[in-house]
Amino acid sequence: MEKKKAVRRSESRGKKQVKRKSAGISLNFLKKLPDIRIIAGAVILIALAVILIFAFRGCGVSHKTPEKVVRSLVESYVKGSERKIRNCYGVKKADDNLQKEISATISYFQAHNPEKVEIDDCNIIYEDGNYTYVYIVYSLVLDKDQSYPCISTYMTQKRDDKYYVLPPSEITDELSMQAAEKYADFMKTDAYKDYVTAYETFTKKNPGYEEKIASKLS
Numbered sequence: 001m002e003k004k005k006a007v008r009r010s011e012s013r014g015k016k017q018v019k020r021k022s023a024g025i026s027l028n029f030l031k032k033l034p035d036i037r038i039i040a041g042a043v044i045l046i047a048l049a050v051i052l053i054f055a056f057r058g059c060g061v062s063h064k065t066p067e068k069v070v071r072s073l074v075e076s077y078v079k080g081s082e083r084k085i086r087n088c089y090g091v092k093k094a095d096d097n098l099q100k101e102i103s104a105t106i107s108y109f110q111a112h113n114p115e116k117v118e119i120d121d122c123n124i125i126y127e128d129g130n131y132t133y134v135y136i137v138y139s140l141v142l143d144k145d146q147s148y149p150c151i152s153t154y155m156t157q158k159r160d161d162k163y164y165v166l167p168p169s170e171i172t173d174e175l176s177m178q179a180a181e182k183y184a185d186f187m188k189t190d191a192y193k194d195y196v197t198a199y200e201t202f203t204k205k206n207p208g209y210e211e212k213i214a215s216k217l218s
Contacts, residue, residue, distance in 0.1 A: 061087045063162035066132040067122045070154050073165050074136055078109050078117040090164035097169045111216040112148060114140035120149075121191055126182045130158040131166075133179050135186060137195050146206070149198040155179060 061076070061084050062068035069088055076084035085102055086094055094102060121137040134154050139147035155166040155175060171179075186192055203209060 063164065066124060066134045066156040066158075066163045067136075069156060069163045069165055070134045070136050071119055071122055073154065074119070074138055074152065075117060077105050078114060078140070080106050080110065082106070088165050089167050090159065090162075091167070095167075095169070098167045101168055107217060108213075109140070111213045112140050112142065114142055114148070116141045118147070123191070125153065125179075125186050128178065131175065132156045132158070132163070133182055135191070137191060139198075147202070148209075149195055149202055151192070151195045153179070153183065 061072040073085065073088040076088060082094075082102060085106075086092065089098065091098070118139045118141055119136065120139060121135075123135060125133040125135055127133075132155075134156055135151065136154070137149070137151050139149055141147050155171055156163045157166050157170075166175075
Protein backbone atom coordinates (compact mmCIF):
# COMPACT_ATOMS: atom_id res chain seq x y z
CA MET A 1 0.00 0.00 0.00
CA GLU A 2 2.80 2.43 0.87
CA LYS A 3 4.47 1.69 -2.45
CA LYS A 4 1.20 2.31 -4.35
CA LYS A 5 0.68 5.59 -2.49
CA ALA A 6 4.26 6.60 -3.27
CA VAL A 7 3.74 5.82 -6.96
CA ARG A 8 0.48 7.81 -7.02
CA ARG A 9 2.18 10.76 -5.30
CA SER A 10 5.01 10.55 -7.83
CA GLU A 11 2.55 10.44 -10.79
CA SER A 12 0.63 13.32 -9.27
CA ARG A 13 3.77 15.41 -8.93
CA GLY A 14 4.73 14.54 -12.48
CA LYS A 15 1.38 15.71 -13.87
CA LYS A 16 1.57 18.94 -11.92
CA GLN A 17 5.09 19.57 -13.17
CA VAL A 18 4.01 19.00 -16.76
CA LYS A 19 1.12 21.40 -16.37
CA ARG A 20 3.36 24.08 -14.89
CA LYS A 21 5.88 23.61 -17.69
CA SER A 22 3.17 23.84 -20.32
CA ALA A 23 1.79 27.02 -18.77
CA GLY A 24 5.30 28.48 -18.65
CA ILE A 25 5.78 27.90 -22.42
CA SER A 26 2.48 29.64 -23.25
CA LEU A 27 3.31 32.71 -21.19
CA ASN A 28 6.76 33.07 -22.72
CA PHE A 29 5.28 32.75 -26.19
CA LEU A 30 2.75 35.50 -25.48
CA LYS A 31 5.49 37.76 -24.12
CA LYS A 32 7.36 37.44 -27.42
CA LEU A 33 4.33 38.57 -29.45
CA PRO A 34 4.33 42.32 -30.40
CA ASP A 35 1.86 44.52 -28.55
CA ILE A 36 -1.36 44.83 -30.57
CA ARG A 37 -1.42 48.56 -29.78
CA ILE A 38 1.98 49.01 -31.43
CA ILE A 39 0.78 47.22 -34.57
CA ALA A 40 -2.41 49.31 -34.70
CA GLY A 41 -0.42 52.51 -34.23
CA ALA A 42 1.97 51.59 -37.04
CA VAL A 43 -0.91 50.83 -39.40
CA ILE A 44 -2.53 54.19 -38.64
CA LEU A 45 0.75 56.05 -39.23
CA ILE A 46 1.25 54.33 -42.59
CA ALA A 47 -2.32 55.15 -43.64
CA LEU A 48 -1.87 58.80 -42.67
CA ALA A 49 1.39 58.99 -44.62
CA VAL A 50 -0.31 57.63 -47.74
CA ILE A 51 -3.18 60.11 -47.38
CA LEU A 52 -0.77 63.03 -46.97
CA ILE A 53 1.24 61.98 -50.03
CA PHE A 54 -1.85 61.94 -52.23
CA ALA A 55 -3.11 65.18 -50.70
CA PHE A 56 0.13 66.99 -51.53
CA ARG A 57 0.13 65.55 -55.02
CA GLY A 58 -3.40 66.81 -55.60
CA CYS A 59 -2.61 70.29 -54.31
CA GLY A 60 0.74 70.77 -56.05
CA VAL A 61 1.75 73.06 -58.93
CA SER A 62 2.07 71.51 -62.37
CA HIS A 63 4.91 72.64 -64.64
CA LYS A 64 4.23 70.08 -67.39
CA THR A 65 2.70 72.50 -69.91
CA PRO A 66 2.35 76.30 -70.24
CA GLU A 67 -1.40 76.01 -69.75
CA LYS A 68 -1.11 73.94 -66.58
CA VAL A 69 1.29 76.30 -64.84
CA VAL A 70 -0.96 79.27 -65.74
CA ARG A 71 -4.00 77.45 -64.36
CA SER A 72 -2.05 76.69 -61.18
CA LEU A 73 -1.06 80.36 -60.87
CA VAL A 74 -4.63 81.68 -61.13
CA GLU A 75 -5.96 79.07 -58.69
CA SER A 76 -3.15 79.89 -56.24
CA TYR A 77 -3.85 83.62 -56.53
CA VAL A 78 -7.52 83.11 -55.70
CA LYS A 79 -6.58 80.95 -52.70
CA GLY A 80 -3.97 83.48 -51.61
CA SER A 81 -1.20 80.87 -51.45
CA GLU A 82 2.01 82.87 -51.88
CA ARG A 83 4.19 79.77 -51.64
CA LYS A 84 2.49 78.18 -54.64
CA ILE A 85 2.45 81.48 -56.51
CA ARG A 86 6.23 81.78 -56.11
CA ASN A 87 6.50 78.15 -57.23
CA CYS A 88 4.65 79.03 -60.45
CA TYR A 89 7.15 81.84 -61.07
CA GLY A 90 10.03 79.50 -60.25
CA VAL A 91 11.40 81.52 -57.34
CA LYS A 92 11.79 80.74 -53.65
CA LYS A 93 11.79 84.39 -52.66
CA ALA A 94 10.15 87.18 -54.65
CA ASP A 95 12.00 90.42 -55.32
CA ASP A 96 10.34 93.75 -54.55
CA ASN A 97 8.66 94.11 -57.95
CA LEU A 98 7.31 90.58 -58.00
CA GLN A 99 6.14 90.82 -54.39
CA LYS A 100 4.18 93.98 -55.23
CA GLU A 101 2.59 92.16 -58.15
CA ILE A 102 1.69 89.17 -55.97
CA SER A 103 0.27 91.27 -53.12
CA ALA A 104 -1.77 93.49 -55.45
CA THR A 105 -3.25 90.53 -57.34
CA ILE A 106 -4.16 88.67 -54.15
CA SER A 107 -5.83 91.83 -52.80
CA TYR A 108 -7.80 92.18 -56.04
CA PHE A 109 -9.19 88.66 -55.81
CA GLN A 110 -9.92 89.04 -52.09
CA ALA A 111 -11.95 92.17 -52.85
CA HIS A 112 -14.36 90.00 -54.85
CA ASN A 113 -14.58 87.53 -51.94
CA PRO A 114 -15.11 84.55 -54.27
CA GLU A 115 -16.23 81.16 -53.03
CA LYS A 116 -14.07 79.48 -55.69
CA VAL A 117 -12.70 79.89 -59.19
CA GLU A 118 -13.83 78.01 -62.28
CA ILE A 119 -11.50 77.79 -65.29
CA ASP A 120 -13.55 78.17 -68.47
CA ASP A 121 -10.78 78.15 -71.07
CA CYS A 122 -6.99 78.17 -71.15
CA ASN A 123 -4.91 78.00 -74.31
CA ILE A 124 -1.87 79.23 -76.20
CA ILE A 125 -1.89 82.52 -78.12
CA TYR A 126 1.53 81.96 -79.65
CA GLU A 127 4.87 80.22 -79.11
CA ASP A 128 8.38 81.46 -79.89
CA GLY A 129 11.23 79.19 -78.89
CA ASN A 130 11.12 78.65 -75.12
CA TYR A 131 8.51 81.39 -74.67
CA THR A 132 4.78 80.72 -74.76
CA TYR A 133 2.05 83.36 -74.45
CA VAL A 134 -1.04 81.93 -72.76
CA TYR A 135 -4.55 83.26 -72.16
CA ILE A 136 -6.92 82.05 -69.47
CA VAL A 137 -10.63 82.76 -69.15
CA TYR A 138 -12.12 82.06 -65.74
CA SER A 139 -15.01 82.94 -63.46
CA LEU A 140 -14.95 84.01 -59.83
CA VAL A 141 -17.95 82.28 -58.27
CA LEU A 142 -19.64 84.77 -55.94
CA ASP A 143 -22.60 84.41 -53.60
CA LYS A 144 -26.17 84.29 -54.93
CA ASP A 145 -25.04 81.99 -57.78
CA GLN A 146 -23.28 84.82 -59.60
CA SER A 147 -20.01 84.50 -61.51
CA TYR A 148 -17.68 87.36 -62.36
CA PRO A 149 -15.96 86.74 -65.75
CA CYS A 150 -12.22 87.38 -65.96
CA ILE A 151 -9.50 87.08 -68.57
CA SER A 152 -5.73 87.17 -68.06
CA THR A 153 -2.63 86.55 -70.16
CA TYR A 154 0.79 85.34 -69.03
CA MET A 155 4.14 84.82 -70.68
CA THR A 156 5.74 81.50 -69.77
CA GLN A 157 9.27 80.21 -70.26
CA LYS A 158 10.55 76.65 -70.56
CA ARG A 159 13.52 75.84 -68.35
CA ASP A 160 14.91 72.35 -67.76
CA ASP A 161 11.84 70.75 -69.41
CA LYS A 162 9.51 72.64 -67.05
CA TYR A 163 7.33 75.68 -67.69
CA TYR A 164 7.31 78.72 -65.42
CA VAL A 165 5.37 81.97 -65.54
CA LEU A 166 7.72 84.80 -66.43
CA PRO A 167 7.82 87.57 -63.77
CA PRO A 168 6.91 91.03 -65.18
CA SER A 169 10.45 92.33 -64.57
CA GLU A 170 11.86 89.65 -66.91
CA ILE A 171 9.58 90.47 -69.83
CA THR A 172 11.74 92.39 -72.28
CA ASP A 173 10.51 95.19 -74.54
CA GLU A 174 10.78 92.84 -77.49
CA LEU A 175 8.63 90.20 -75.80
CA SER A 176 6.15 92.86 -74.71
CA MET A 177 5.76 94.28 -78.25
CA GLN A 178 5.36 90.84 -79.75
CA ALA A 179 2.75 89.91 -77.13
CA ALA A 180 0.80 93.13 -77.83
CA GLU A 181 0.64 92.31 -81.55
CA LYS A 182 -0.49 88.75 -80.90
CA TYR A 183 -3.07 89.90 -78.34
CA ALA A 184 -4.62 92.19 -80.95
CA ASP A 185 -5.14 89.13 -83.14
CA PHE A 186 -6.46 87.15 -80.16
CA MET A 187 -9.17 89.77 -79.61
CA LYS A 188 -10.73 88.66 -82.91
CA THR A 189 -11.20 85.06 -81.72
CA ASP A 190 -14.39 83.50 -80.38
CA ALA A 191 -12.75 82.89 -77.00
CA TYR A 192 -12.25 86.62 -76.46
CA LYS A 193 -15.66 87.58 -77.88
CA ASP A 194 -17.40 85.08 -75.59
CA TYR A 195 -15.61 86.60 -72.60
CA VAL A 196 -16.71 90.13 -73.60
CA THR A 197 -20.33 88.97 -73.92
CA ALA A 198 -20.24 87.29 -70.49
CA TYR A 199 -18.63 90.38 -68.90
CA GLU A 200 -21.18 92.78 -70.39
CA THR A 201 -24.03 90.54 -69.25
CA PHE A 202 -22.66 90.52 -65.70
CA THR A 203 -22.18 94.30 -65.48
CA LYS A 204 -25.71 94.93 -66.75
CA LYS A 205 -27.12 92.69 -64.04
CA ASN A 206 -24.84 94.20 -61.40
CA PRO A 207 -24.51 97.95 -62.01
CA GLY A 208 -21.87 99.63 -59.85
CA TYR A 209 -20.01 96.38 -59.18
CA GLU A 210 -16.69 97.63 -60.58
CA GLU A 211 -16.90 100.81 -58.48
CA LYS A 212 -17.57 98.72 -55.40
CA ILE A 213 -14.42 96.62 -56.01
CA ALA A 214 -12.36 99.75 -56.73
CA SER A 215 -13.45 101.31 -53.43
CA LYS A 216 -12.23 98.24 -51.54
CA LEU A 217 -8.80 98.54 -53.15
CA SER A 218 -8.37 102.29 -52.67
